[in-house]
Amino acid sequence: MLSTMTRQMKLIIVVFAVLLGGCGKHYFDINNTNPNQVTNLPPMTLMAGVLNQTASIVTTDFPFLGCYQGYWTITQGFSDITDYANYNYSTNFGQNIWTDLYLNLGNIKYIETAAGTDSTLVLFGAMAKMLEALHYQMLVDIYNDVPYKEASNPLILYPKYDSAQLIYTDIILKIDTAIAMINTASPTVAVQPDVTNDIMFGGNMTLWKQFGNTLKLRILLHQSQLTAQQSYIQTALQNIVAEGDGFLPQGQNAWVNPGYSQNNNQQNPFYAAFGFTTTGGTAGNYTAFKAQNYAINFYTNTNDVRLGYDYSPLAGYGVTPYEYLGGPFGTIGLPSPSSASSIGAYIPASGNVPAGPQVGLLQGDGQPCPIMTATESLFLQAEAAERGWITGDPQTLYQQAITASYEYLLVTSADSAANAYYS
Numbered sequence: 001m002l003s004t005m006t007r008q009m010k011l012i013i014v015v016f017a018v019l020l021g022g023c024g025k026h027y028f029d030i031n032n033t034n035p036n037q038v039t040n041l042p043p044m045t046l047m048a049g050v051l052n053q054t055a056s057i058v059t060t061d062f063p064f065l066g067c068y069q070g071y072w073t074i075t076q077g078f079s080d081i082t083d084y085a086n087y088n089y090s091t092n093f094g095q096n097i098w099t100d101l102y103l104n105l106g107n108i109k110y111i112e113t114a115a116g117t118d119s120t121l122v123l124f125g126a127m128a129k130m131l132e133a134l135h136y137q138m139l140v141d142i143y144n145d146v147p148y149k150e151a152s153n154p155l156i157l158y159p160k161y162d163s164a165q166l167i168y169t170d171i172i173l174k175i176d177t178a179i180a181m182i183n184t185a186s187p188t189v190a191v192q193p194d195v196t197n198d199i200m201f202g203g204n205m206t207l208w209k210q211f212g213n214t215l216k217l218r219i220l221l222h223q224s225q226l227t228a229q230q231s232y233i234q235t236a237l238q239n240i241v242a243e244g245d246g247f248l249p250q251g252q253n254a255w256v257n258p259g260y261s262q263n264n265n266q267q268n269p270f271y272a273a274f275g276f277t278t279t280g281g282t283a284g285n286y287t288a289f290k291a292q293n294y295a296i297n298f299y300t301n302t303n304d305v306r307l308g309y310d311y312s313p314l315a316g317y318g319v320t321p322y323e324y325l326g327g328p329f330g331t332i333g334l335p336s337p338s339s340a341s342s343i344g345a346y347i348p349a350s351g352n353v354p355a356g357p358q359v360g361l362l363q364g365d366g367q368p369c370p371i372m373t374a375t376e377s378l379f380l381q382a383e384a385a386e387r388g389w390i391t392g393d394p395q396t397l398y399q400q401a402i403t404a405s406y407e408y409l410l411v412t413s414a415d416s417a418a419n420a421y422y423s
Contacts, residue, residue, distance in 0.1 A: 043114040043124055044197045046107055048258055051199050053104045054131060055256045055369035056269035057138075061097045063274075063289060070294035071310070073329040075337045078288045085331050097142055101135050102151065108132050109152040122185045123193055123205060129178035130212045133171035134371070137219055140164045168219055172236055175212045179243060182209055199256045200371065209245040211254050214377045216240060217247060217384060224387065237389050248377035250400045253408070255368040262365040269369055275362040280348050290340035293326035300324070305417055309360030309409040311341040316353035359410040374404040398422075 064084040066072040074084060083093055108128045115125025139146045148167045150159035182205045193203040201207040220236055223229045240246075248254060260268040262278050274285045291311045299307035313322035327335030344362030349355040358364045378401035386394040399422050406414035406421075 043111040043121055044191065044193070046111055047124055047127060047193070047197045048199050050104060050107050050111065050128070050131060051256050051371070052258055052269075052369075053100070053107075054134070055371050057097070057100045057104065058371050059270040059369055060273045061094075061100055063285065064094075066289070067292065067329050070292055070298070070329075072289045072295075072343065073292040073327045073340070074334060075288055075290055075327070075340070076334050077337075082331065085329060085334075094142055097138075101139055105132060105135050106152050108135065119186075119189055120191045122181050122190045124191070124197075126178040126181040126185075126205075127193065127198070127208060129174050129181070130208065130215065133174045133178075133212075133219075134215055136167050136171050137215065140167050141222070168223065169232075172216055172219060175216050176239065179209050179212050179245075199258045200254055206245055207248070207252065207254075209243070210248045210252070211372065213240050213243065213245060214247045214254075214372060214380065217380045218376075220389075221380060221383060233389075237384075241390070247381055248372065248374055250374060250378060250404060251407070252377075253368070253370055253374050254372040255370040257366070257368040260366040260369070267365045268367050271362055271365055271367060274343055275346070276348065278365070286342060287337045289343055290335055290337065291324065291326035291343070292329050294329075296324050296326035296341070302421070304421055305411060306360075306406065306409060309345050309411055311343065312345055312347045312356050314339075314341050316347060316350065317356050318352070318354050361409070363410060370408075373408060375401050375408060377401075378404055 111128040115121040144164045145161045147159035148162040150156045195202040324341045327340040345360035346358050346362040347356040382397035384390045385392040403418040406418040
């Protein structure tokens with residue numbers, strides 16, 4: 001695995017070096033007058049692309065987790081993804097995750113480097129550091145040891161692998177540094193991010209600090225079973241409390257929307273990958289992934305109305321009662337694409353069957369794309385409170401997290417529906 005992934009990393013860094021090489025003043029020493037070819041992208045402009053790519057990675061690169069958690073299964077005829085069902089972790093497993101994360105890290109480091117030499121970009125540097133921490137958290141959680149300290153350096157073709165624990169510890173420090181950069185930034189010097197480049201929080205740096213603290217809480221909870229880390233965890237939690245801005249609150253999602261639309265190459269990434277094309281046709285993953293029977297049974301047995309928001313009825317809309325069916329996840333008995341409910345409530349109209357509502361997972365081409373949801377933030381806080389790590393009532397936070405999930409899916413009367421579920 002080491003040698004293969006090292007070769008992958010070499011290719012990624014070489015590609016990035018070529019891209020950076022195209023940013024010079026004399027591109028191949030040819031008089032370049034093509035106005036459509038970007039030769040020098042400002043870091044502030046690049047930040048919008050980094051955020052959009054981050055959201056795309058978070059929402060489209062991990063479908064196997066939807067399978068392992070019981071929400072989705074794969075359908076017959078998609079042998080290229082049966083590695084999920086076989087738990088076949090070859091050196092090629094999740095290669096797109098590795099590639100996408102490291103390529104985006106190259107852009108993140110470009111912003112960080114620019115901010116290191118230009119004090120007006122300090123807030124963009126802080127944002128980049130938090131995003132770097134997020135990317136490495138995902139890399140560690142999938143691969144364990146990965147290139148870190150020598151990564152994204154075009155002069156090092158064979159970066160060494162650093163330990164997962166070292167990376168986890170260092171990215172916590174990186175978030176602390178980012179928050180300090182925000183707190184000490186001079187308002188008369190620092191360029192303030194706005195909705196054109198900060199497509200997640202629109203330049204609200206308090207929300208960025210809350211995002212950083214929430215990411216730190218995620219990383220700390222991932223280490224909750226490590227006896228040797230307990231003292232470290234308590235110190236890190238004390239730092240979060242002392243910082244004072246807290247976590248992403250109820251109703252505050254960390255999501256992006258640069259202006260998603262039904263135009264080609266402008267759709268919400270998740271909708272384009274798991275929903276429908278700009279012309280209304282089905283995306284490949286819409287056919288490849290269907291409802292798993294575990295989730296269907298859970299929602300049905302608990303009278304959870306989110307069943308009709310996460311999935312569509314098997315026979316479509318118009319004829320009640322609606323039937324929701326799932327298939328098993330494994331190597332035996334996989335459903336055909338037409339024998340299990342599809343992902344999301346929405347389906348296009350077909351003949352006499354009306355279209356489904358644009359709610360739930362598939363709300364439309366222009367829906368926001370999450371990097372971290374309020375639901376997750378509140379669940380993290382609920383677990384931390386239950387462990388005695390932070391103040392707050394665990395049950396209240398847990399119920400707020402459920403309500404946030406209903407709100408995210410656009411459930412009708414979300415508050416009362418959530419209350420009916422957990423009461």
